[in-house]
Amino acid sequence: MHKQNKFTVSHAPFWHDGDSIGETNLNIMVAALPAIIFGVIQFGMIALGVICLAISSAMAWEALFQFISKKSINIGDYNAAVIGMLTGMMLPATAPWWVVIIGTLVAVVLGQQVFGGIGANPFNPAVIGIAVLSLSWKNYFDFDAALLSYQFDFTALAPLGALDHQGASAATLFSNSSLLMGNQVGAIGSVFGLGLILGGIYLIIRGYIRWEICVSYIAGIVITALLFQMSNPEAYAGPMFHLFTGYTLLAVFFLAPESSSSPVNFIPMIIYGIMGGVMTILIRNIGAYADGTIYAILIINLINPVIDMIRPKALGKGVNNA
Amino acid sequence: MIKRSFIGLTTPRLKCDLVEPGPREPEMIPMPPRLILLLDEALDSTKERCIRRGDTAKKGERLFLYKESTRYVTAPTSGTITSIASFTGDFGKNATYLVLEKDGKDEPTEDISAFADVPDLASADGALRSLPGAPPLELLASPDSTIKKIVISGMDSDLMSTTRQYLAAKCMDDIRDGIEILKNMTGITDIHMAIPENLAQLSAFQGMNTIKLSGEYIATLPQMIMKKHLGIEPVAGSTCEAQGVCFMSIEAVLSMARSYKDKTPVFDKIVSVIGKDGVTRRVKAFIGTPIHRILSQLGLETQEMDRIIIGGPLKGFSAYTLYHPVQPDMDTIILQDREEIPGVSDYPCINCGKCVRICPAGVPVNLLVRYLEAGLYQEAVDNFDLDACIDCGLCSYVCTAKMPIFQYIRLGKHEQLMLEAEMETEAENA
Numbered sequence: 137m138h139k140q141n142k143f144t145v146s147h148a149p150f151w152h153d154g155d156s157i158g159e160t161n162l163n164i165m166v167a168a169l170p171a172i173i174f175g176v177i178q179f180g181m182i183a184l185g186v187i188c189l190a191i192s193s194a195m196a197w198e199a200l201f202q203f204i205s206k207k208s209i210n211i212g213d214y215n216a217a218v219i220g221m222l223t224g225m226m227l228p229a230t231a232p233w234w235v236v237i238i239g240t241l242v243a244v245v246l247g248q249q250v251f252g253g254i255g256a257n258p259f260n261p262a263v264i265g266i267a268v269l270s271l272s273w274k275n276y277f278d279f280d281a282a283l284l285s286y287q288f289d290f291t292a293l294a295p296l297g298a299l300d301h302q303g304a305s306a307a308t309l310f311s312n313s314s315l316l317m318g319n320q321v322g323a324i325g326s327v328f329g330l331g332l333i334l335g336g337i338y339l340i341i342r343g344y345i346r347w348e349i350c351v352s353y354i355a356g357i358v359i360t361a362l363l364f365q366m367s368n369p370e371a372y373a374g375p376m377f378h379l380f381t382g383y384t385l386l387a388v389f390f391l392a393p394e395s396s397s398s399p400v401n402f403i404p405m406i407i408y409g410i411m412g413g414v415m416t417i418l419i420r421n422i423g424a425y426a427d428g429t430i431y432a433i434l435i436i437n438l439i440n441p442v443i444d445m446i447r448p449k450a451l452g453k454g455v456n457n458a
Numbered sequence: 459m460i461k462r463s464f465i466g467l468t469t470p471r472l473k474c475d476l477v478e479p480g481p482r483e484p485e486m487i488p489m490p491p492r493l494i495l496l497l498d499e500a501l502d503s504t505k506e507r508c509i510r511r512g513d514t515a516k517k518g519e520r521l522f523l524y525k526e527s528t529r530y531v532t533a534p535t536s537g538t539i540t541s542i543a544s545f546t547g548d549f550g551k552n553a554t555y556l557v558l559e560k561d562g563k564d565e566p567t568e569d570i571s572a573f574a575d576v577p578d579l580a581s582a583d584g585a586l587r588s589l590p591g592a593p594p595l596e597l598l599a600s601p602d603s604t605i606k607k608i609v610i611s612g613m614d615s616d617l618m619s620t621t622r623q624y625l626a627a628k629c630m631d632d633i634r635d636g637i638e639i640l641k642n643m644t645g646i647t648d649i650h651m652a653i654p655e656n657l658a659q660l661s662a663f664q665g666m667n668t669i670k671l672s673g674e675y676i677a678t679l680p681q682m683i684m685k686k687h688l689g690i691e692p693v694a695g696s697t698c699e700a701q702g703v704c705f706m707s708i709e710a711v712l713s714m715a716r717s718y719k720d721k722t723p724v725f726d727k728i729v730s731v732i733g734k735d736g737v738t739r740r741v742k743a744f745i746g747t748p749i750h751r752i753l754s755q756l757g758l759e760t761q762e763m764d765r766i767i768i769g770g771p772l773k774g775f776s777a778y779t780l781y782h783p784v785q786p787d788m789d790t791i792i793l794q795d796r797e798e799i800p801g802v803s804d805y806p807c808i809n810c811g812k813c814v815r816i817c818p819a820g821v822p823v824n825l826l827v828r829y830l831e832a833g834l835y836q837e838a839v840d841n842f843d844l845d846a847c848i849d850c851g852l853c854s855y856v857c858t859a860k861m862p863i864f865q866y867i868r869l870g871k872h873e874q875l876m877l878e879a880e881m882e883t884e885a886e887n888a
Binding site: 140143144145147148151152153154155156157160252253254340341343344346395396398400401447448449450453 | 460462617
């Protein structure tokens with residue numbers, strides 16, 4: 137017998153479609169680029185600083201936590217980078233460095249790592265980060281005050297803040313097209329609606345997010361806002377205003393479809409999305425917060441495991457024993 | 459390897475390879491001096507062995523390992539048993555290798571034509587189980603068999619393989635004879651022929667019960683054929699056989715027809731060999747031929763750390779030695795370069811849902827895999843439909859986290875079976 141080669145022996149299947157976590161996350165980052173670039177143009181290099189600090193600190197927190205908890209360090213999969221990027225996108229350009237760092241600490245460690253890391257987080261980590269920040273340092277999320285030093289050539293009012301204070305008449309200050317093109321005061325990554333939509337459509341076409349969630353989220357917003365507007369046009373703004381302001385589009389395409397905190401079956405995805413839209417508008421129109429998106433996301437994340445129990449019967453489970 | 463397409467909005471559709479028009483005759487591999495026969499029974503030193511080293515066997519002789527054995531292999535030629543060794547398969551399942559050194563006389567055994575005069579099931583089961591294509595005679599001959607329908611599969615069971623399609627295209631007359639024999643033997647008249655819908659020789663199958671399959675991988679799975687074409691809803695946790703449908707390879711029917719015609723069992727098996735270049739070559743090799751004989755005749759080389767896939771890329775298994783023999787049910791050998799081997803990771807499920815969308819059986823794979831990882835097999839069966847899985851392997855193929863899901867599933871099913879068997883013995887003892 138001649139000398140034998142040693143062969144790789146493993147279990148079927150021997151093929152893989154080539155997808156990976158790293159590639160998925162890179163695509164999400166690419167999809168977010170238009171909105172981020174616009175934010176940097178609008179708010180200056182300081183916005184780029186916030187985004188970069190958010191991404192790098194998030195990765196550092198993840199590496200540190202994994203080192204302390206004696207797990208293998210996996211920052212190369214860009215998971216923390218995406219969390220950091222989304223946290224940064226929800227901050228105003230003038231957010232101080234320590235707010236950014238605390239935000240990513242809460243997002244990465246409290247939002248994900250303590251639950252067991254990637255795939256185990258019950259809530260969207262970036263949303264947890266922003267929720268804690270906006271409760272703890274409310275002033276930095278008053279975009280009118282945060283961006284006071286800027287000179288804009290459009291209505292320099294945060295649309296949702298204005299809506300909260302002045303009622304539906306505030307909505308007339310903004311045209312839908314200018315809101316869509318980013319002519320509004322807001323967080324770095326949330327002002328450029330068109331960019332977010334393009335990024336979202338890219339992710340949907342590539343199959344990295346689930347279209348059912350995005351579409352039903354939008355439907356939830358539009359239907360609820362329309363009903364409110366029909367009931368009292370004086371007090372409530374229309375659906376398009378809600379869709380293009382605040383964190384709405386960011387939530388639709390980047391926050392709500394986060395894979396581990398959202399459902400995977402068809403009917404649950406629809407319920408999840410619609411609930412998100414409905415809760416967003418309810419908090420905005422009735423609740424105390426000007427922008428309810430963050431809390432709406434947390435609420436739908438919370439119901440996700442329960443509604444995801446609604447699933448089709450598996451093959452051969454629907455029949456009586458033949 | 460079929461990669462994810464740029465547009466990922468819909469679930470990927472994997473197409474089986476189709477046999478080329480006007481296929482070439484397969485290359486004949488001469489019978490090697492030593493044949494390796496794999497006997498599906500573990501070596502057990504407490505039992506009295508029937509065969510020992512140095513025993514001689516004649517062509518067509520059945521070799522039983524122990525006196526009480528019911529499993530056997532048939533010697534493809536006459537010769538001497540020079541070695542008996544143990545073979546370990548998946549999940550520690552043991553089998554036995556017999557090395558048969560041929561004496562060149564090709565002397566047939568005396569009782570070889572006993573089965574040949576009247577095709578009846580019992581005598582066929584007694585002699586023809588290890589024909590090329592592995593006819594499920596044991597199942598059909600079993601006294602408590604409930605088989606009512608037979609589906610002869612002219613479509614290969616995995617991607618890339620075209621062995622069965624080649625035979626469907628080439629050997630029409632023998633197939634008709636084989637079906638006749640099968641009908642007479644079993645008394646089952648409800649015999650269907652599953653063939654690809656765009657097979658060039660489709661008209662030749664006129665007058666038969668044909669099931670036309672699109673080239674889609676999912677449509678070729680037995681449970682899917684049952685559901686879609688036979689109108690039988692598969693029952694979770696049950697097999698097709700338990701529901702009265704027996705699937706058999708077209709090669710099994712052909713070799714039965716040829717054996718009855720020649721009045722001697724046949725041992726040459728058609729195998730598709732796919733090299734690292736992706737080109738399919740077809741060979742005719744004797745059962746028991748070690749793979750390296752085939753590869754060296756075709757000029758195919760292997761390197762350290764390559765993978766030798768037997769069966770197919772989604773459902774096959776990998777061999778650890780080039781001495782692995784050609785077996786009755788081995789349709790395909792694929793060589794995979796070490797650079798092409800996709801790795802697995804120890805990531806947890808990230809809940810992306812791709813497996814749930816692609817699963818033809820509607821299993822909640824994202825939840826199931828968490829229970830399997832934790833070893834909670836009973837919960838996996840009770841709540842997460844482990845028993846509904848039809849072993850297609852697609853969940854692992856699409857897994858973004860590169861988890862070995864299919865391996866977890868097979869292990870889970872195996873452990874569950876062991877557990878049930880254990881509980882039964884306990885109940886009996888009590």
